[in-house]
Amino acid sequence: MLGEWLDWTLDEQRDMPRQGSFASGRFDISAPGVLRLTPYRQCPDARACIFSAAIHGNETAPVELIGAWLSELEAGTLTLGAPLLVILGNIPALKAQQRFIQTNLNRLFERGLSVSGDEPDRARQLMTAVDDFFSDNAGLPKLHYDLHTAIRASLYPRFVVEPYRGSATHSEQWQWLAAADMQAVLHQHQHSWTFSHYSKHYHGAQSFTFELGQVAPFGQNDMASLTPMLALLGRLSEGTKPAESAIEAVTFFRVQHELMRHGDNFMLCFDDDTPNFTRFAPGTCLANDSQTGEYRVGDTPLHVVFPNANVEIGARAALLVVPCAPPT
Ligand SMILES: O=C(O)CCC(=O)N[C@@H](CCC(=O)O)C(=O)O
Numbered sequence: 001m002l003g004e005w006l007d008w009t010l011d012e013q014r015d016m017p018r019q020g021s022f023a024s025g026r027f028d029i030s031a032p033g034v035l036r037l038t039p040y041r042q043c044p045d046a047r048a049c050i051f052s053a054a055i056h057g058n059e060t061a062p063v064e065l066i067g068a069w070l071s072e073l074e075a076g077t078l079t080l081g082a083p084l085l086v087i088l089g090n091i092p093a094l095k096a097q098q099r100f101i102q103t104n105l106n107r108l109f110e111r112g113l114s115v116s117g118d119e120p121d122r123a124r125q126l127m128t129a130v131d132d133f134f135s136d137n138a139g140l141p142k143l144h145y146d147l148h149t150a151i152r153a154s155l156y157p158r159f160v161v162e163p164y165r166g167s168a169t170h171s172e173q174w175q176w177l178a179a180a181d182m183q184a185v186l187h188q189h190q191h192s193w194t195f196s197h198y199s200k201h202y203h204g205a206q207s208f209t210f211e212l213g214q215v216a217p218f219g220q221n222d223m224a225s226l227t228p229m230l231a232l233l234g235r236l237s238e239g240t241k242p243a244e245s246a247i248e249a250v251t252f253f254r255v256q257h258e259l260m261r262h263g264d265n266f267m268l269c270f271d272d273d274t275p276n277f278t279r280f281a282p283g284t285c286l287a288n289d290s291q292t293g294e295y296r297v298g299d300t301p302l303h304v305v306f307p308n309a310n311v312e313i314g315a316r317a318a319l320l321v322v323p324c325a326p327p328t
């Protein structure tokens with residue numbers, strides 16, 4: 001039954017009960033694409049865990065990963081030992097295999113959001129689901145992994161973005177991420193109203209945006225490279241201790257500047273197939289904006305992450321980042 005949830009979410013004509021049970025717990029579909037799992041027996045090390053995917057509708061590897069993990073729970077090869085909230089974010093965009101329909105859902109997770117529209121309404125519904133889940137599991141450590149894939153290839157194909165400030169990230173998280181084969185970490189330098197930022201900022205959760213490879217259609221993702229990540233989701237859902245690795249294998253960066261699109265005419269001054277984390281030397285022109293003119297690298301080399309000239313006016317067109325020391 002659990003294994004059908006993904007298909008059912010995409011095709012609501014199919015029949016699926018809103019509540020039920022499986023070998024090690026109960027499930028409850030509280031809203032479209034919002035699935036709660038409650039263990040029969042909660043492990044002493046359990047965390048209240050949120051795993052979200054498809055906040056961008058064309059990012060399919062995280063959906064396949066969630067599907068593989070749910071199948072293990074359904075088959076009983078994994079035993080649920082922690083409360084879980086599983087979210088498929090932008091269902092219309094997932095059906096259309098588009099990043100978003102009207103506006104980028106992953107910029108809307110701010111309390112008091114006043115804009116109207118389908119994606120803002122969905123953001124409000126998901127914020128409430130997160131608030132309710134953490135409130136119902138008060139007393140447990142909170143964790144949120146928001147799973148994405150990047151538009152471009154990357155010098156580090158698997159990496160995480162650590163949202164700005166809030167509660168400090170526990171050192172064990174870095175070791176878990178290293179064992180899950182995450183190759184780089186990017187520390188955000190300011191608030192950005194993403195889903196992972198929401199859980200960290202308002203709830204003090206251990207929270208990250210994961211980039212699990214490059215966007216590809218269903219069935220064409222490199223799922224073998226995500227086996228260690230599947231193992232991390234498995235341990236967290238069992239409420240047992242995840243594998244740890246030395247963080248020396250992980251390269252750390254921090255954001256130095258957020259490049260915004262201001263004008264009608266905006267272009268990036270490098271090739272479309274330039275991978276994430278490519279380094280640009282001082283003086284290099286990175287962007288040309290009809291409102292603000294050229295943006296050139298200053299005295300320190302900069303690496304470019306998430307460059308996208310086609311964002312809405314007023315939105316982020318790239319993160320400009322520098323290497324930094326690993327956390328001690
Ligand atoms: O590859 C890209 O350009 C975008 C990939 C993506 O969706 N990234 C997230 C990162 C969120 C964060 O900064 O934590 C996003 O842009 O929403």
Ligand SMILES: [Zn+2]
Nearest residue numbers: 056059148149
């Ligand atoms: Zn994304």
